Amino acid sequence: MVSDLMRKRQARVEEIEARRVRASKLPNEERTSESESDDVFENAIDGRDKSLLEGVDPHFEWSPMESFQSVEETFTPERTGSVASYSTPYDAFRSFWHDDILKIIVDETNRYASRIPSVSLQTSWYPTNTHEVLCLFAFWMMTGIIRMPLILSYFSWDPLLRTEVFSRITTRKRYNNLVRALHFADTGASKAADCLLTTG
Structure with a gap:
C-alpha cells in the first residue's frame, strides 16, 4: 500500500514537472492561455460550472452599442482612504x-x-x-x-x-x-x- 502511494506521488510529481518543462518552452502569451484553458477544461470535466451555463443562449452574438456615452471621472486631490501610517x-x-x-x-x-x-x-x-x-x-x-x-x-x-x-x-x-x-x-x-x- 505504501509503495502504491509512493508510485502515485512520484507519477504526480513527474506530471507536474513535465508540464513545467513544456510551459517554460512556450512564449509568455501562450503560457497564460494554456494554463487558463487547463482550468476551463478541468472545470468542464467536474461539472462545477454547469449551473452557470443553464439559461444562457449558446448562439449569443455581440452587437455594437451606439447609445453608450462615456463620462470622464473627476478625482479630488484629497485622500479618501486610510490615513493611518504604520511602520510595519x-x-x-x-x-x-x-x-x-x-x-x-x-x-x-x-x-x-x-x-x-x-x-x-x-x-x-x-x-x-x-x-x-x-x-x-x-x-x-x-x-x-x-x-x-x-x-x-x-x-x-x-x-x-x-x-x-x-x-x-x-x-x-x-x-x-x-x-x-x-x-x-x-x-x-x-x-x-x-x-x-x-x-x-
Missing part, C-alpha cells in the same frame, strides 16, 4: 486585532474548550493565551503564501512537502485542539447558538 505590517495588523479583542478570543476559547466533552481533548488541553492565538493567525496567513493540498500536509515529514516553519509555530495536535476550541463569543449563554460565532 505587524503594527497595521495589531491596529485591528488589538489586545482587548484578543483577550475575548482567548477567554472564550478557553471557556469553550472546558465544555467540549472529549476525553482526548480534555487530557491534552491547556489554556491558550494571546501569543498562541496570534501564532495561529500567523499560521493561517502563511497558508495563503505556501499552498498545500491539506492542512495535515503542513505538518508532514515527507521530503516533498516538509516546511519546517509550520511545525515551529505549533504541533499538529495542538493546532487541531485550538481550531476545535476557537471561539469568539460565549455560545453557552444563549439557547440558540449562532453558528457564525464558532469555528470548531
Whole structure:
C-alpha cells in the first residue's frame, strides 16, 4: 500500500514537472492561455460550472452599442482612504486585532474548550493565551503564501512537502485542539447558538 502511494506521488510529481518543462518552452502569451484553458477544461470535466451555463443562449452574438456615452471621472486631490501610517505590517495588523479583542478570543476559547466533552481533548488541553492565538493567525496567513493540498500536509515529514516553519509555530495536535476550541463569543449563554460565532 505504501509503495502504491509512493508510485502515485512520484507519477504526480513527474506530471507536474513535465508540464513545467513544456510551459517554460512556450512564449509568455501562450503560457497564460494554456494554463487558463487547463482550468476551463478541468472545470468542464467536474461539472462545477454547469449551473452557470443553464439559461444562457449558446448562439449569443455581440452587437455594437451606439447609445453608450462615456463620462470622464473627476478625482479630488484629497485622500479618501486610510490615513493611518504604520511602520510595519505587524503594527497595521495589531491596529485591528488589538489586545482587548484578543483577550475575548482567548477567554472564550478557553471557556469553550472546558465544555467540549472529549476525553482526548480534555487530557491534552491547556489554556491558550494571546501569543498562541496570534501564532495561529500567523499560521493561517502563511497558508495563503505556501499552498498545500491539506492542512495535515503542513505538518508532514515527507521530503516533498516538509516546511519546517509550520511545525515551529505549533504541533499538529495542538493546532487541531485550538481550531476545535476557537471561539469568539460565549455560545453557552444563549439557547440558540449562532453558528457564525464558532469555528470548531
